[in-house]
Amino acid sequence: xxxxxxxxxxxxxxxxxxxxxxxxxxxxxxxxxxxxxxxxxxxxxxxxxxxxxxxxxxxxxxxxxxxxxxxxxxxxxxxxxxxxxxxxxxxxxxxxxxxxxxxxxxx
Amino acid sequence: xxxxxxxxxxxxxxxxxxxxxxxxxxxxxxxxxxxxxxxxxxxxxxxxxxxxxxxxxxxxxxxxxxxxxxxxxxxxxxxxxxxxxxxxxxxxxxxxxxxxxxxxxxxxxxxxxxxxxxxxxxxxxxxxxxxxxxxxxxxxxxxxxxxxxxxxxxxxxxxxxxxxxxxxxxxxxxxxxxxxxxxxxxxxxxxxxxxxxxxxxxxxxxxxxxxxxxxxxxxxxxxx
Numbered sequence: 011x012x013x014x015x016x017x018x019x020x021x022x023x024x025x026x027x028x029x030x031x032x033x034x035x036x037x038x039x040x041x042x043x044x045x046x047x048x049x050x051x052x053x054x055x056x057x058x059x060x061x062x063x064x065x066x067x068x069x070x071x072x073x074x075x076x077x078x079x080x081x082x083x084x085x086x087x088x089x090x091x092x093x094x095x096x097x098x099x100x101x102x103x104x105x106x107x108x109x110x111x112x113x114x115x116x117x
Numbered sequence: 118x119x120x121x122x123x124x125x126x127x128x129x130x131x132x133x134x135x136x137x138x139x140x141x142x143x144x145x146x147x148x149x150x151x152x153x154x155x156x157x158x159x160x161x162x163x164x165x166x167x168x169x170x171x172x173x174x175x176x177x178x179x180x181x182x183x184x185x186x187x188x189x190x191x192x193x194x195x196x197x198x199x200x201x202x203x204x205x206x207x208x209x210x211x212x213x214x215x216x217x218x219x220x221x222x223x224x225x226x227x228x229x230x231x232x233x234x235x236x237x238x239x240x241x242x243x244x245x246x247x248x249x250x251x252x253x254x255x256x257x258x259x260x261x262x263x264x265x266x267x268x269x270x271x272x273x274x275x276x277x278x279x280x281x282x283x284x285x286x287x288x289x290x291x292x293x294x295x296x297x298x299x300x301x302x303x304x305x306x307x308x309x310x311x312x313x314x315x316x317x318x319x320x321x322x323x324x325x326x327x328x329x330x331x332x333x334x335x336x337x338x339x340x341x
Contacts, residue, residue: 095336102177102285106185109151109171113189116164 014053021049045082122147122195123212124186125168126179127203131157133316138166140209141201149189150203151182180289184282191277198277202268206317211309215271224305225276226297228262229269233308240318246327254291258298262306266290269309276302287326288333 028042052059052075059071068074123141127134127150134150141148150163154176163170171189173182183200190198197219199212207229215227231239232247247266254265270293272280279300284292297304 091336098285099283101175102181105174105177106181106188109173109185110189110192113149113169113171114160114164115169116167 017053018050021046021053024049119197119216120147120195121145121197121199121212121216122149122190122193123199123201124183124190125150125163125201125203126153126182126186127151127155127159127163128153128176128179128182129155129157130159130203131155131162133205134159134203135162135166137201137203137205137209138163138168141212142167144209144212145199147190147193147195149186151186151189153177153179153182178285178289179287180282180292181285183289187272187277187280187282191274195277196274197271198274199271200268202317204317205314206311207269208310208312211269211307212271214307214309215269218305218307219271219273222305223303225273225302227271227305227307228264229267229309230262230264230306231267231309231311232263233306239311239313243313250291250327254294257291258294260294260298260304262294262304264306265294267309267311276300284333284337286329286333288330288337291330291334292337 025043025046028039028046031042032039052062052071056071059074061071063069063071063074066074068077123145125134125137125141125148130137138148138150146167148168150159150168150170152160152163152170152172154173160170160172169189171185173185186200187198197216199215201207201209201212211229215229218224218227247264250265251262254260254262268290276297279302280293280296282289282292
């Protein structure tokens with residue numbers, strides 16, 4: 011089916027991204043790889059999602075995917091938020107240094 | 118003569134900055150105004166009044182401006198640093214009260230307290246908010262203060278070197294208290310007068326800011 015090809019292509023890209031991130035963060039890289047590989051597995055064998063869902067006490071496989079997606083999105087958002095804060099701190103330091111070199115006084 | 122620098126963070130304060138700087142310089146000549154990228158003539162007015170002016174190239178917030186000013190004052194060999202609001206709500210002669218309190222107690226940091234001193238025309242909602250902030254500070258830092266969010270405070274060089282303000286926006290007041298507790302600096306409070314003018318109220322804090330301050334502090338904890 012077309013949707014399977016599209017989804018697998020997307021997940022392969024995500025897997026590739028995870029591998030590229032290996033040098034930056036081992037944990038992040040592995041997490042992305044695991045999520046991508048599980049995704050590919052469930053795209054190839056969609057009926058498995060129902061079995062996993064029942065195993066953890068969720069009615070339907072589609073619901074389980076939705077919940078997982080929600081959790082992943084929240085984690086990613088928080089991660090991005092912290093990164094933005096870090097960049098803001100760097101910008102502050104740069105702006106401060108720049109400001110300090112230009113102190114003015116009217117004599 | 119003590120080497121005391123007064124740090125005034127300012128953002129769009131054309132109307133009042135000149136009088137504030139002149140008022141302070143009548144007592145202490147070393148004044149640094151940190152202009153947080155104002156869109157008006159704050160820089161010119163402050164220069165005209167005789168202050169040293171540092172201008173942030175982008176707007177960073179009051180906490181960042183304070184830290185910039187403190188860095189500058191330390192670089193100029195300040196033994197004492199006073200932080201002073203730009204909106205005219207503090208009285209320049211209250212700086213003497215801070216100095217006297219330091220000389221009497223030897224505290225590393227002297228915080229101005231409007232509830233030990235006087236507050237003129239304080240609206241009830243603001244009073245309630247400040248009371249809540251005091252309770253929050255007590256729970257969070259263990260320090261028993263009567264006024265946790267007063268812009269008028271004096272730091273000794275030792276304290277100023279230890280404290281590093283990372284909260285760029287308005288959460289810095291709570292952050293300073295938190296660091297005082299962490300660094301085990303000694304603290305004293307001095308009675309000061311806050312004059313609530315129509316202008317300072319317009320420029321001042323709102324209830325919604327209190328919520329964003331709490332959010333900023335929460336995120337800061339997450340980062341540790």
